[in-house]
Amino acid sequence: MSDKKQFRLGLVGYGEIGSTLGKGLREAGLQEIFCYDKYAFNGPYADLIQERAKAAGVTLVKSNKELADAAELIFSVTPGSASLESADAFAPFITDRxxxxxxxxxxxxxxKSVADKLASSGALLGDGSIEGTPLHGYSMRMLSSGPAGERVRDWLVPWGMQIEFTGPVLGTASGIKIIRSVLIKGIEALTDEMLLAARQYGIDEVVLASASKTLARPFMDTVHSLTPSGVIHAKRRAEELEMSADAVADAGVEPIMARAIAARLRWKESLGLKDHFKGVVPANYKIAIDAIVEKMQSKARAAE
Incomplete structure (x- = not known):
């Protein structure tokens, strides 16, 4: 790991993430931070962006070209929906420096498409993801990967950031985050649906207390408990979730999540896994998942 070194950092986007990074790194002593945000001078939050940048000592620039001219390391924190558009806009100005x-x-x-758009520039390219939250400040947990993954780690960790390099294959860091979001964002949506229904029954605090007892154990204990047994008990669990969906609907809440869970469990039941394992719960989650994958592939081949 290298020691602290001064370099010119360019941020793409100065929303919650960008402004947290800009403020934190400037306070840590990084002297030159620039930012291009297309809404910084003409948008509904232009005043807020300008105020935050001025207070942090971050220099706002007015174009992609200006940012490329000013910065050595460009750290894009736009919404994912803007990634390809942003890469197209930077492509004429990024070079091997x-x-x-x-x-x-x-x-x-x-x-990978972003990298393809910038490949001819000769720049060192990589990708990253944010696992933490701005509530933890600029040291929120991040992942990096690809050819540039180690460099961004080595340049920014000495300044107090928390970046883990996850390997040389570009897209690894993003894959970890985006697939993990199925669970993390799913928990949010499930909790909303559960609480909305529980409130109508006047049992929200009791339901939360009951769920808390189950979820207090280490997460891997939950995986080792539910995934192997799930290949045996998918039918029973699907029936329970269909009842749950009815109860949510009876409370006047659309059971979007409950019905989706029931559908996934019915799909798992359709794979015939209980017969595959002869009614015996497999020893661990890997064996269960391997069997599901095998059944999926078998169905796909049969459909060809």
């Missing part, structure tokens, strides 16, 4: 990483929440396919 640049390091460019897209930290937006997007799929590995999108991150």
């Amino acid at each position: 640049h390091t460019f990483l897209d930290f937006a929440s997007a799929t590995p396919k999108i991150k």
